[in-house]
Amino acid sequence: MATLKPAKVRTVACPSCGALVEWVPENRYRPFCSARCKGVDFGAWASEQYRVEATDEPGPDDPSE
Ligand SMILES: [Zn+2]
Numbered sequence: 898m899a900t901l902k903p904a905k906v907r908t909v910a911c912p913s914c915g916a917l918v919e920w921v922p923e924n925r926y927r928p929f930c931s932a933r934c935k936g937v938d939f940g941a942w943a944s945e946q947y948r949v950e951a952t953d954e955p956g957p958d959d960p961s962e
Contacts, residue, residue: 907920909927913934920927929935 908917909920910916911918911928911930911934913929916930916934918924918927918930926932926935
């Protein structure tokens with residue numbers, strides 16, 4: 898009696914857009930649904946870092962001459 902076990906895939910909600918994501922090893926973007934959603938989250942983090950690093954520097958071309 899060899900019954901084929903149905904692969905029960907666990908699903909989670911994408912933290913970025915809320916879409917259902919299959920929690921499988923093949924999905925390297927989990928818990929996000931796609932690279933785009935993962936990038937959105939990372940982008941927010943990166944911009945936060947950039948803000949800290951950004952200083953009040955004048956542009957290379959100053960038009961007020
Ligand atoms: Zn998503």
